[in-house]
Each structure stands twice: as C-alpha cells, then as structure tokens.
Amino acid sequence: MIDFTFTEEQEMFRKAAQEFAETQVAPKVPEMEKTGKASQDLVKAMAEAEMMALTIPEEYGGLGLGYTARFIALEEISKVSVAAGMMLQVFALGIEPILKFGSDAQKKNFLPGLATGERLASTAVTETTGGSDPTGIRSTYKKDGEDYILNGRKCFITNSHIADTITVLAKDDENPKAFSTFILEKGMEGFKATHEENKVGMRGCNTGELAYENCRVPKENLVGVEGKGLGVALAAIGDVGRGGMVACALGLQAACLEVSVKFANERILYGKPISRLQTIQNKLADMKIDLEAGRLLGYKAASMQDKGERSSNEFAVAKYFTTEAAQRAAKMASDIHGGYGCMEEYAVSRYMRDSFVLGPSAGTSDIMKVIIARWTLS
Amino acid sequence: MGKSRGPVWVIAEQIDCRILEVSFQLIGHGRKLAAALDTTVEAILLGHKMEEHPRQLFAAGGDRVYLGNDPELAVYQPEIYTEIIEKLAKERQPEIILVGSTAMGRELAPLIAARLDTGLTAHCIDLVIDGNKVLESRIPAYGGLLSIICPDRRPQMATIATGVFPNPEPDESRTGEIIPIEVPKKIPRRIQTLEVVREEPEGMDLESATIVVAGGAGAGDPAGWRKIAGLAEVLNAALGATRPAVDEGWAALETMIGQSGKMVSPELYIGVGLSGELQHMVGISGAKIMVAINNDAKSPVFEQVDYGIVDDYREFVPVFIEKIKEYQGKLKTC
C-alpha cells in the first residue's frame, strides 16, 4: 500500500526549516526586494543551518538526507521567500553533477566545502541560444595537453555571481555532437561573472552571465567521461533542478493561500468578512485544490528520486502543474486583496512577480509539455 | 452543631518593612470567606522590625497575627519561611490559606502546598464559599470561567494578584492577638537570599495610570509595537501588554496585564491588536471605558469593550494620534 504520511523525522525537518525560514529568511526579504542582490547574511545563515549539506552524503561532510528532506526544506523556505528557495535549490543543482558523476577525487575535493557552504555551487547550461535545447550551445572546449581550453558565455545563470564552483556544459570544438561538463572555479584565469540581471521577481536571488575566454581547465575538473557531458547536465536539471522548482512553486502556492485566508477573514464588506462570500470561497477552494494536487505530484516524484529511480518525467508533470498553479494562486490572491494587492507593503504583489519567474526557470510550461508528450508517446 | 472550622489564613508579605497592598486586600476578602464559614481571619507576618505592623493587619480585618520578627526573616528566605508556615499550619489547621500572586508568593505557595499535601489554585480572580462550605476558586480559561475546588484535603490554598479584591476600609479601632513565632533552630540551610535588588520601574506605573494602552500579538513586530507605544505616549498613558506580546519579547514581564500579571482599573483602556483572551481581559475588567482596535471583526475582543474599531491598527493609530493631537491643541488654545 502507499503510505502518504510524513515520518516523525520528516515532520521535524519541516519544523526546523519553518523556524529557519521565519527567523532567518523573513527579516532579509525587504532588503533583497530593494536591492535585488543576494544577501551575504542569508547565505551565511543557510550555511550555518546546514542547508547546503542536505543532499551530500555524510562521508563528504553532508547530511545524506536525500531529496524528500530537501523538498521539504525548499517548500518551507519558499513559503517565506521564493528567491531564497531558488538560491538554495540551485546550490543543490550545482552539487548534483559532482555527486552523481564526479570521481572520488572530485567528491573529496569539492563536496566537503560545498556542504559547509564555504564554497557555493551552481550549474551553467543556458546560453543566448536557449536552455531547453542544450545541443544548440556555442561554448566550446578543446584539448590542450593535459588541460582543456574553454571559450564561451552563459546567460540567465542562477547564483552566477556568488558561486565558487560551477559545472559548465561545453561542446567539443571539433565534434559538434560531443559535449562535456567541467567544473569551473572562481578565480580561474579567463573566467568571470559579467552582467548581473535585474529581475522583476525573485529579487535577491542572483542571476547573471558568465564568460570564459581561453580559460584553462585541468583534466581533473572534467566531470564524467569526455563527450558524455550532455547526460550529466540533463540528469541534474531534469531531476534536481526541476524538482527544486516544484518545491519553490508549492511554497509560493501555500503562501498565497495563507495570506488570502487571513485577508479574507479580516476584510469586511457588507458588514461581513469577505470569506463569507461565495465568489471568494470559490477562489480559496481552487487554491486549496491546486496545492493538494501539487503536493501529491511533487512528493511522489521526490520519493521516487529517493529510491534512485529516474523522476524527471514525473517532475516535468509536477513542474508544469505547480508553476502554473502558483501563477493562478498569485493572481487569485491578488484579486482577493483588491487594491491592496497592488501595494508593495502587501506580500501578494511580490508573490505575483515571483510567480512569473517560476515559469521559465528550469524549463517553461511549453517545454514541460513537450517533455510530457514525449514521455506519453514513448 | 457542626464542628468548628479552622481559620482563614493570609500569608502577609512585606518589602522593606512595608506590607504589600495585596495582603490587606486578601484580609479584606478573607473576612467574607470567614463569615461564610463562621471562623476567624489570621495573618502570618514574617520580617524584621515589624513590631508595629500587626496593627495594620488588624485594621484591615485580621483577628490574629502570627508574627515572626527576626533579622533572619528580614527578606524572603524560602527554606525558613516554608518551615515556619508548614509547622504552624500543621498545629493550627487552617481551613484556607491565601497568598498574594507576587514573585515570593508564587514560589512560597507551592512549597507550602506540597508540604501540606494539598491543592493550590493559581492566580484566581474570585473566591467564594459554595453550598457545601467548600472554597471555589475561579480562574479564567479558554474563554470561560473555571471553578476549582479542593474537596477532600485541607487547607484549601489559592494565590491572588494585587487588585483582584478591593482595599478594605481600615478600621483603626479593631485589635487582635499577636502570637510571636520563633525561627526554628534546626533547618537545612541549603539556600540563602544574599541580596534583594530593586530597580526603578521603567515607564509609567500601570496600576496607578488613568489611561492604559495595551498591545497584543497583533502588533506583529517591534516596529508595530513602537507604534502602539507612540499612542500611549500621546495619551500620557501607561503601556501594558498581553502574554503573547511579552513572549515575543516586545514588552517586559512587568508590563503584562491579566490573570498572571497585573490587574489595573484605569479610566480608559485601549487594547490594540489583541484578541480579548480572558486571561488578559480579567486584568482590565475594572476599567471605566474600554476601546479595542483590531482588524479581525470576528475577534472576541469586540464583545468585551465599549467601543470597537475594526481596522488595521498600523493604519488607524497614526490617524487616531493626529485626531487626539488636534483635540489637545484645541484645549491649549481655549
């Protein structure tokens, strides 16, 4: 039989994440909204709370908790700040290629620092040519003795300016069908973060461009087998990246519902709280249905992932559903709030902006449908 | 004829040789209980240089005072105080022991109750004798009023905060019997009060203020709390708090109003961002005019006040302050 209950331990993880979000994340939100910059204090707090260590095995200084625990943490943090959730979700996305495809030496070298948050991770696939079809990228590598020389640019990269360890996908200079993934480190000659984006939503989660010009990367930094890098990048994005977005979207859905219920109970119209009006109840019910359904999709995929099964198709369904639902929820929350929904002081205006950034991150809804259709037809 | 009942006892408390108001209030109410039980009211007074003080307790309604007058008793010493009262209670078999809900009382009362194998009701807001001559201690809980009884064991014990009962009118002509008590020789001395430090209370005294503004959990954050404090300042009011506000760390424990805090009876009370929990509301039931500001129209607080404002206090309070200032300006120009 299927058991849909969280374990006592998972409930405690949720509580720990909740406490962290309320006490450590919430106070940073106004500044993040104002500056649009990643908060160093928040990164430090996340590291102290062992948030980067969740998916890393204990032998490498991590907690070895797996994906459901990560999902719970992301959901609770995103309920308070989707930007913070996004930042954290991409740390894990950057860690995943090393975790799944890295050599023992690479794991020993990189994972302990990434677990403590001493080093921050990201993954860079997307270029101006797009992210969903990575075969179209223009970044190249070529062998030079024991090293590789990388050239190219990446854009829309989360954590671009704060990450120290970034797995980068590039194409063989001579063979357009061969891709490889390399670990680039901050400070490598010829490698730098360039333009920093100014997003409408998820403000405080850093997004920007990376450039590498004749960047010399030692062969020790090649992840997996040369020429088989596409699988490395896609596995990370499909399972961890997509999964993380589902948790972020669920957090936002829950936040929208919570503020809507509160506002609907407090706002008086015709002498009664508006929560007594059927039209408002209808919206609240819709949000609740979306949240319940989204959670089932998300946690089902996360539990498959914990069992070591491939879950990228299930996460594609969940990603489509929850990010669309988050946009619906933000719209309904805004509608319920009326004029207040347009005011900066009310969180719903932020939810609205954040919900729009959820869509394209880790693949748009249209791309999700392409993937889902491919899965269905296969 | 039924058997005669033991006396009603009040544990009197003194600080720097001044008997606290609550002790007189308990003696005053103790008289009513004693009348219903056809017995006497007696006080235990422990301190130093207290020879003259029993007079005040008689004037308040006491029939007899057990006086421990010794340098060792000058300040509250838990072991000695407990030992003396336990021994005395076992000898004299009081029917009821009333203790003030002060810092001392809250520690001493359970120590005595446990030694005497009996029950103790905390922070009562009323005490009555029921048809079976049993003490009913009333406490607010969960939006209702609980009556607690201790049917089988004696004494029946309760703690009561300052201001729950009125100050009795002193009758200087009353006299009574003083029974001296000795400090026991053989007691373990595992605990000593080395020093008692009293600091000047911050802000205006809640109990004597004519206007009290109180804030609750709805204040939301320290910035919100300052807004409420601003209202208190404009009205020259004392600022009080509910337990959740104290728990959040916005307000000091001394400013807590209610069953386990202070009882106040100002001319005007304004409650901001609080839900009207009975534990708080019993502390201000003596207010002449009560106002509540809360954005939840369904909040129970709106069933317990004279004037209700359903609005976000963050928006309303600044407007309200302006209107008050306008009025105060007019007064000055007249």
Place this chain on the structure above:
Amino acid sequence: MFKIVVCVKAVPDPKEACNIKIDPATKTLMRCDVPMVLNPLDKYALEAALQFKAEFDAHISVLSMGPPEAGNIVKECLALGADRGFLLSDRAFAGADAFATAYTLAKGIEKNGPYDVVFCGMASSDGSTEWVGPEIATFLKIPVVTRIKEIVEYNGQWWTVKAELENGYRLVRVQIPAVFTVTRELNTPRRLSFSGIIKARKKEITRWGIQELGVPEESVGLKGSPSMVSTIASMDSRRKVEILEGKREEKAEQLVQRLVNAGVI
C-alpha cells in the same frame, strides 16, 4: 558525570490556543485539532542544560509526563541536544493537577537515578501555574529557585543565581542538587537543526507507566489530585459594544469625540 534533568511538557500550540474554546452547551473543552508543541518556556530550560553541557562533561535527561503523542516533543528535545528521553505515560496519569504532576515527575526523576540539577520552564503556556517546579523540589526534598534569569556561578556544589522579582531580582546562593525554574531572560534557545534531528535517531526514549514507576494509583492522575474543576461557566460581557463605522478618519474622529464626552481624555 554531572547529571541534568529537564522537565518538559507538551502544550497546545500557543499560537492557536485561542481556538480552544469551552462549548457553552456542554461546558466541555472543544480542542479543534490544535497541534501539541513543546511548551515555549521549557526550551529555555533545555537551553540552560545544553549551555552547561557545552562547558562541562554532562548528561542531559529530558522527562515529560503526557499522552503517548507527547513522545514527539521528547524527540524534539533529543534533536536539540538532550541525551536521553523519558515519557511518563499511562492512562492512570491522566487528569493530574500540578500536585499529582509534580509527584509523578519526581518519581520519574528518582527512578532515573542520581541527578545534580533539575531545570523546568517557569510555567506552562496552558496551565501557567508555576507550581510544578517548586512541588517537584518538595517531593525530592531539595531546594528550588524559581524564575531564574541569570546563572552567576555554577562551578561546584553551590550555585549563585539571579531570580526575577517585581522590578528587580534576588541574588540567591543554593546548594545543588536543586531545582531551577527559568524565565525567558536566561538565554536564547537554539533552533532545531537537521544534523541534530539525525543524531536523535540513535537516542532512546524510555516510556514508563504506573507499573514501572511503582506508585500507587491513588497518588497519580485525577485520583492523586487534591484540586479539581467543579464547574465551567461561560463569561458574558457586561458592556454595550458599539463598533464605530465609516472611513478611517471618521472612525478616529468619532472615537475621540466619544472619549472626550466620557471625560476620559
């Protein structure tokens, strides 16, 4: 090794406690699924123990009396850093007042073996009596200091603590073993951590019922409680309530006017 016992209680979440109401008809409590959480003040008691342990070689036992579900909050204490948990749980313990609760906890503490210090929260958020700490001390025949806000000296057999008083404090010297009940001023409790939760996997929770404690049934629970609830009444307001209507400005204007008319400002 220095042995510390921390007594904790599962209480209805104070944030949702206003949802617990008395049914005016049946005069019984309507709980409305309010979740049980660790009594907020008990976190400060546990933190006091953890801070001591950070400096000295110490072992922390957490003891709670409650229904089987209260195992959750004991587990939480283990995740926060306590070494061993005890849950005193038995149908016979139900309905206990502060006296019977303190008696049961004292018996549990004795059964657990020698101890040097017992920490309790000053009061529980649901009962808020402050009685359990001093009564445990009485049953254990050891001294107690309530409402401590600072531990000044804690090296050796005599501790010095500051205990809160109205507008001030008492400086108290006390010989351990002793019971201390703590206020929020004492420290800042740590938050749950993921690694703490993992460490708690290996920590044991021992469940003791009336058999294990070896106490007579008449001394625990409802039967062992000297005090009891006789009646529950709902309270009615004596005030005539007027909700002021209109725009914000108008409401403020009306309110000032009414207060002026009443002669209170």
